[in-house]
Amino acid sequence: MSTQALTNPAVDFSEWYNEVVYRADLADHSPVRGCIIVKPYGYELWDNIKNALDRRFKATGHQNAYFPLFIPKSYLEREAEHVEGFSPELAVVTIGGGKALEEPLVVRPTSETIIGEAMAKWIQSYRDLPLLLNQWANVVRWEMRTRPFLRTTEFLWQEGHTAHATEEEAEAETLQMLDVYADMVVNDAAIPVIRGLKHETEKFAGALRTYTIEAMMGDKRALQSGTSHNLGQNFAKAFNMQYLDKNNQLQNCWTTSWGLSWRVIGGIVMAHGDEKGLKLPPRLAPYQAVIVPIFRNDDERGTVLDAVETLKKALLAADVRVHVDNRDYQPGYKFNDWEMRGVPVRLELGPRDVQNGTVVAGRRDIPGKEGKRFLQQADIAAQVKLLLEEIQANMLAQATAFRDANIFDVHSYDELRSVVEAGGFARGWWNGSNEDIARIKQETSATHRCYPLEQPGGEGVCFMSGKPASQIAIFARAY
RNA sequence: CGGGGUGUGGCGCAGCUUGGUAGCGCGCAGCGAUCGGGACGCUGAGGUCGUGGGUUCGAAUCCCGCCACCCCGACCA
Structure with a gap:
């Protein structure tokens, strides 16, 4: 529940972030280090994200399944790069039922191994391919420093796992799912993203290559x-996933x-939130x-x-997620509270509105009086739906404008330094070494975020090494 | 793991130097008033002072140990 002033994000972004997460009622502290309790309001938001993704997975031919939380330790060890990447952050169960286990069980940090093992059994022939699975699950990674939603020891996610007959099909799938993510994040979460290829030093442990969607937060990270x-x-190869082809x-x-x-969720908080708190995109907001x-x-x-009840029914009938705040607080308190919680549209209905057949609508994306206007009770559903679409579009437009204003082309290491120092994405021709990347990280704490899929084409000069380069890359401080 | 800091009602803190059995703000409950931007008044509930030991007639306060958490340096969806 909100009380008074929120830390100004311009003054202390990370303190602001924490306060918003807790005061917007998304999550609570848990007794377990690095773990959070997701409260109903936060879980509803996750549910909406989940549904937005799940229907896209189904539309692209995937099916959900569920695999065990525990993975025999030896499974992790079958893929050399994979173990190496994950072993520092594993939670391992060594005792079960009071007895030492013959083989320790790893609490899954991700499920490639145990799913790979199963897929190997299920795949015999090219007729069994492609195999397109997804799992909604919790995973555990023993991180050193945690932050609510952004990096927690246990977190909820989905992991898709697919098997294909050819390299081309696998690559097409990889890119297709990247697009699915981009589509959901851009169109539902209203956060613009850059689709890109991860540098080899940043790729998933055990992958050939990793693609990413990178977003810019309010602090330009x-x-x-x-x-x-x-x-x-x-x-x-590690799990003998083999099939007989037509020959x-x-x-x-x-x-x-x-x-x-x-x-x-952390991205939504940080990309849209402001000094009044959370700002939720209508398509994902628990209460629209x-x-x-x-x-x-x-x-x-x-x-x-009576008028409120009529209004509510009309909105529900039009599939607007609406909530009536009947709490015994003063209106002003409620206005601030719902702003903190990021509700896109606030409808205020008082005696004067009953008289006039009106209702005051305040939009979260436009602060203060400017965002308020009178709507007619008679046609409320259509008007609110229109307003929600406007807000959704406006939020994406604002976030996009902000991001684009904070991407800078750099031609030298000095330029990169000053961009990173001032805040923003540094974009430039890249053909540097891994040592160069390490040095940049060491000296500026910026990392190679990705090679954007959209490239200018042609050739340039690497801003770091001075060597000819065929790709541009983006560097930034990141979460 | 190295450095710095903090543990006192749900939250944020004061009290500790100079021991005498705990207080403030917010929140919470009841009543009243109020209600178009966080007002207010009265009454009240709620605390083994992180933990174990020691000193003392007496410890939140002094001493020793331990634990937890936070911040800063080496990993990441």
Whole structure:
């Protein structure tokens, strides 16, 4: 519940972020280090994200399944790069039922191995391909420093796992799912993203290559918001995922995996939030509209609440997620509270509105009086739906304008330094070494975010090494 | 793991130097008033002072140990 002033994001962004997460009622602290409790309001938001993705997965031919939380330790070890990447952050169960286990069980940090093992059993023939699975699950990664939603020890996500007959199909799948992520994040979360290829030093442990969607937060840092991996035949070979082709030849499968987590909730907070708190995109908001009744006495109370009830029914009938705030607080308190919680549209209905057949609509994306206007009660559903679409579009437009204003082309290391120092994405021709990347990280704390899929074409000069370069890359400080 | 800091009602803190058995703000409950931008008044509930030991007639306060958490340096959806 909100009380008074929120830390100004311009002054202390990370403190502001924490306050918003807790005061907007998304989450609470948990007794377990690095873990959070997701409260109903936050979970509803996750549910909406989940549904937005799930229907896209189904539309692209995927099916959901569920695999065990525990993975035999030896499975992780079958793919060399994979173990190396994940072993520092594993939680391992060594005792079960009071007895030491013969083989320790890893609490899944991701499920390539145990799903790979199963897929190997299920795939015999080219007729069994492609195999397109997805799992909604919790995973555990023992991180050193955690932040609510952005990096927690346990987190919720989905992980897609697919097997294909050819490298081309696997690559097409990897890119298709990247597009699915981009579509959801851009169109539902209203956050613009840059689709890109991860540098080899940043790719998933065990993958051939990793694609990413990178978003810019309100403090101009980057947030990797979803990743899609072409795993090549690495896991297929480690788990004997083989099939007989049409010529009766035994072939290794080509696999992919792709994941998006509740980190996106953190992205929504940080990409849209402001000094009043959370600002939710209408398509994902648990409540798209909240009605605040206003009255001074029992007489007014009766007529106002009648009108409110009518309004609510009309909106529900039009599939608007609406909530009536009947709490015994003053209206002003409620206005601030719902602004903190990011509700896109606030409807205020008082005695004067009952008289006039009107209702005051305030939009979260436009602060203060400017965002308020009168609507007619008679046609409320259509008007609110229109307003929600406007808000959705406006939020994306604002976030896009902000991002584009903070991407800078750099031609030298000095330029990169000053961009990173001032805040923003540095974009430039890149053909540097891994040592160069390490040095940039060391000296500026910026990392190679990706090679954007959209390239200018042609050739340039690497801003770091001075060597000829055929690709531009983006560097930024990231979460 | 190295450095710095903090543990006192749900939250944020004061009290500790100079021991005498706990207080403030917010929140919470009841009543009243109020209600178109967080007003208010009265009454009230709620605390083994992180934990174990020691000193003392007496410890939130002094001493020793431990634990937890936070911030800063080496990993990441």
